[in-house]
Amino acid sequence: MDNLEKQLICPICLEMFTKPVVILPCQHNLCRKCANDVFQASNPLWLSRGSTTVSSGGRFRCPSCRHEVILDRHGVYGLQRNLLVENIIDIYKQESSRPIHTKSEQQQLMCEEHGEEKINIYCLTCETPTCSMCKVFGAHKDCEVAPLQNVYKRQKTELSDGIAMLVSGNDLIQAMISKLEEICKTIEDKGRQQKQHLCRKFDALCSVLEERKKALLLCITQEQDEKLAHVRALSRQHGDHLEGAAKLVETCIQSMEEQQMAAFLQASLILYTLF
Template identity: 65%
Template sequence: MDNLEKQLICPICLEMFTKPVVILPCQHNLCRKCASDVFQASNPYLPTRSGSLTSGGRFRCPSCRHEVVLDRHGVYGLQRNLLVENIIDMFKQESNSSKPAPERKEETPMCDVHEDEKINIYCVTHGVPTCSMCKVFGAHKDCEVAPLSSIYQTKKTELSDGIAMMVGNNDRMQGIISQLEEACRAIEENSRRQKTLVCEKFDKLYSILEEKKREMSQKVTDEQEEKVNYIRGLTRKYGDHLEESCKILEMGIQTMEEPEMALFLQNTKPLLKKIEEASSAAHLDKVERGYESMDRYKVNFKKEGKALRSIDFIQGEGTEIMKEKGPRLFLEVLFQLPLPNLLPPSR
């Protein structure tokens, strides 16, 4: 019977279930009044009718924390557990017939000062239970007292209300924790997305720089090839002229060895003309001074370097809110900021 009685205790009022008993979707039971108290504590702003909530809403089971969703009838829409009510009736009948009443009297606490006196009154002034002797002769003789039964009901109601309020507060606290965890997940996901976008912007900037580097390097290479080809062509011309001069020189030496005067004089005139032509290089091109210099392809990236070092996120609405109104409001608009443009302005 004791074990059965434990199973018939309401988790809110800590007393045996008071009819009507309602059954929650999670199969746990509550007194309808206790269910209404828990519901009202969890939904303090819902409209009431005659002191009872009747509109739809939700609260959590105090035993397993399962969320109970109510329809428009509120707690009156919950199904009554007639089986539990019948068991309560049978238990009370069995208890009254088989369990002797005096056993519970032994549980009445005794006064610490007057050991033979039972605690049977409540000192309202000090807020403690005491005995009649303490009121007449003891420390509470000048205090205001009241019967235990009246204070018992008042304190039990206060405790029940406090438990219901704690259940509602715990539900709200759990909701806040869930929202904060969701905010953490959103921050991590948004951070990953923004990092990806930042990397894409920098990759685009790298590609622009690489393309510009190839373009400028090609200009230097084109002029290099043009000048080298010109110098090599000029080298071939001077080489051909030198080869021709060597042949004429050899012919001159051979003519100098001619012993026959008539034949010598006959060959001298055309040979002298060739020597004169070969000695002149005026018809050959000359390389201008400084022709080999490539200094005109100088670069100065001071401005561009300064612009690159100044790359940062766009200072938008969220930054001002962070400075002026703190991080709480800043978080509300953080994910509405525009995507930062990481490229410097075109010049």
């Protein structure tokens, strides 16, 4: 039980942890009240819980390993509670508060087979308490036995050591979980950075393509305007030629109606020069 009790001592108040118990990122445990006292001392300008003003958080060092603990605006109330340690404290206090049986009370535990014999030995072979008469004459005469008090102390010590190992194992598991959470955060951060980098590259590429698109569209528009201007000029030129030809035809028809031969011949000579 002594080993277990050492695991349940707060390094600040040097007393058994007072619930609620909080676990720091470095996997050391503190009473939340003690953690808050250290935090307040390291951050005197930080406002206490319940204030209407939003605080930006703060930091303090673990009293066990000096690891720097950075807290958000919730302060120590944002730290995770160690429910396993709290449950172990409850069990330990219950066991410690049990009354110790006096010698007279222990004598009341009598052997069922030998009614007048008290149970004072433990059968290691059958793993059950028994009396001396059972060892000498009874069912356990061929079994290996040990004094009941020795077995009781040994099993108490083994159970206490087992609980202490569970507490230590819980700290290791919590450390592993924190490490895995850090790895997850690193993966998320790297993924977010890669996405941002890819988006920037694609945005730059899209910008280049957009500029190239505008340049090509401008070239096509200029070429289109030049071709349209040329074709329209040709169309106007042929239109003017067609109009002139129509007028010439009209003049020729009028000349054909001339009755005077001399006048017709004179007009025809002029018309031939216009063809």
